[in-house]
Amino acid sequence: MRKCIALVSLLALVTALGSGCARLETRYGDATQETVIDNTTSWTDMQQMAEAMVDDLLTFPPMVEVTNQRRPVIMVLPIKNNTAEHIDLESLNNTIETRVLRSGKYRFADREKLQDALKEMGLADPSLGIVNPETAAKAGKVIGAEYMLHGTITGDKKYVKQGTVNYYKLTMKLTGVETNIVEWINEKEILKQVGKPKVGF
Numbered sequence: 001m002r003k004c005i006a007l008v009s010l011l012a013l014v015t016a017l018g019s020g021c022a023r024l025e026t027r028y029g030d031a032t033q034e035t036v037i038d039n040t041t042s043w044t045d046m047q048q049m050a051e052a053m054v055d056d057l058l059t060f061p062p063m064v065e066v067t068n069q070r071r072p073v074i075m076v077l078p079i080k081n082n083t084a085e086h087i088d089l090e091s092l093n094n095t096i097e098t099r100v101l102r103s104g105k106y107r108f109a110d111r112e113k114l115q116d117a118l119k120e121m122g123l124a125d126p127s128l129g130i131v132n133p134e135t136a137a138k139a140g141k142v143i144g145a146e147y148m149l150h151g152t153i154t155g156d157k158k159y160v161k162q163g164t165v166n167y168y169k170l171t172m173k174l175t176g177v178e179t180n181i182v183e184w185i186n187e188k189e190i191l192k193q194v195g196k197p198k199v200g201f
Contacts (some may be wrong), residue, residue: 043091045168046087046091046095047095048188048190049092049190050092050096050099052188053151053170053172053186054096054099054103056186057149057172057174057184057186058100058105060184062183062184063174063183067105067106071104071105071106072106072107072146072147073107073108073145074100074106074107074145074147074149075109075145075147075149075177076093076100076108076148076149076150077149077150078090079092079093079151079170080150080151082152082154082155083153083155083168084157085166089153096149109144109145145177146177146178147174147175147176147183148174148175150172150173151172151173152170152171153168153171154168154171155167160193163193164193165193166191166192166193167189167190168189168190168191168192169187169189170187170188171187172185172187
C-alpha cells in the first residue's frame with residue numbers, strides 16, 4: 001500500500017514538473033485597436049482621449065497663430081481623477097506630452113526633473129572642485145513656462161437591468177501662467193457598456 005502511495009505521489013510530482021516546463025503561447029496585438037474588456041476605462045480609451053485633446057489643441061486657430069511665430073514653453077500638470085475608478089493617469093499624461101512635443105509646436109518645462117537639475121548645478125560649485133567649470137551647468141538659465149496644460153477626468157455610473165453603463169469625460173485647458181487666462185479648452189466624452197441591453201449609443 002505504501003509503495004502505491006509513493007508511486008502515485010511520484011507520478012503527480014513528475015506531472016507537475018512537466019506542466020511547469022511547458023512553453024506558454026505568446027501573442028501580440030495592436031495596442032491602438034479598440035479593445036473592450038469591461039465597462040471600465042481601458043488603454044484604448046486613454047489613447048482616444050489623448051489624441052482628441054492634442055489634435056484639437058494643435059489645430060485651434062488662436063494657438064496655431066502663436067505657434068507659427070514661436071515654440072511656447074508649456075508645463076504639463078498631472079491630470080486629476082475625479083472618478084471612483086483607478087485610472088492610469090501617468091500613462092495618459094505621457095501620451096499627451098509625447099504627442100504635443102513630437103508636433104514640433106511646443107517645448108516643455110519638466111518640473112518633475114527640476115530637483116535633479118538643481119543637484120547637478122550644486123555639484124558645479126567651484127569650491128567643491130568636482131565639475132569642470134567650463135562645462136558646468138549654470139544656475140539662472142531655467143526658462144519659465146508660458147502656459148500650463150491641465151485637465152480633469154470625471155465620471156458617472158448608471159445601473160441597467162443587466163449591468164452598468166459608465167460615462168467618462170476628460171476636460172483639458174491651456175492657461176497662461178502670467179495672465180491666468182484660459183487660452184484653449186476642450187472635452188472628450190466616452191460612454192461604455194459591455195453586453196446587453198444597449199442604451200442607444
